[in-house]
Amino acid sequence: MxxxxxxxxxxxxxxxxxxxxxxxxxxxxxxxxxxxxxxxxxxxxxxxxxxxxxxxxxxxxxxxxxxxxxxxGEPTIVIKNGKILEKAMASNKLNMDDLSMLLRLKNIFSVKDVDYAILEPNGQLSVLKKVELEPVTKKDLKITSSSRLYLPTELIVDGEVVKKNLQELNLSEEWLNQQLLLQGIHKLEDVFFAELQSDGSIYIDKKTDNE
Structure with missing residues (x-):
């Protein structure tokens, strides 16, 4: 408490x-x-x-x-413009083995790929890759994308309807039953897990015992 x-x-x-x-x-x-x-x-x-x-x-x-x-505490920059800041490393009792490990946890295996690295107060490392190594986004490719209708939300867990989530989404159990019927499911007990997707569709995982 x-x-x-x-x-x-x-x-x-x-x-x-x-x-x-x-x-x-x-x-x-x-x-x-x-x-x-x-x-x-x-x-x-x-x-x-x-x-x-x-x-x-x-x-x-x-x-x-x-x-x-x-x-x-405050965050500390340990790599700036691709350059390792030795004084900042020493003041935080951080050696190269520690830095390499923290980078690998970010799926970065070479220091040369890093533009900035910031050691946060909780000991985690925030990393900004060099511009040419950043992942391509839809905006970069000028691909139009529609906005999300919903936040992915659990609707059924272990055969039980999560009524609270339905109420927050302004959806009814009748609507949910109709969606189940559209996917060939006639009994709620046959569903182990169901999740509302961002586009309004429903992902359903059936109970294996009933297959």
Whole structure:
């Protein structure tokens, strides 16, 4: 509950600060379970106080850019215009093996393919390839494309209709049943998974037991 109150940023451990606070919350909770000499009320009080402290500091960081830099850190450019910045690498305790590994995780196997590389506060590497190596887009090829009608959304999971998603899409169960009939499916129980596609069509995966 406390982690939920602190928000999704805490769950993802996006920054050094959220990483440390997450470990601290887990450690306090673990001590409550392992050490029998710790009273339940003392453990809960510790959890609440730590969560309040974390929430307060996060709120301050939202209001103050200086506090945000202090708590979350700043991104660091480690490759600029194809040139490796040795000082930036050293200040972040990053060696060439580390950099090569982070680049491979981006499916880049040569430093010469990189125009810019930025080490983010969470330790991830953001990479901008050289212009000639960037993937071609429809805009580059001047191909016209229609806008998406829907965001791909689950409609049936394990034979059960996801009514909430239907309501959000302003679609009815009658419409869904008609779509199933058009694909030769007469019983909802025969469907394991169904997903509405961006163009309005439906992808259906039938239960193998019923084939």
């Amino acid at each position: 406390l982690t939920h109150v602190l928000g999704k940023k805490q769950l993802s451990q996006m920054t050094f600060f959220t990483y440390i606070t997450g470990i601290a919350l887990g450690n306090i909770a673990g001590d409550m379970v392992v050490h029998r000499d710790i009273k339940l009320i003392d453990g809960v009080t510790g959890l609440i106080l730590w969560a309040l402290l974390t929430f307060t500091l996060e709120f301050i960081s939202l209001k103050s850019s200086k506090a945000r830099v202090l708590l979350d």
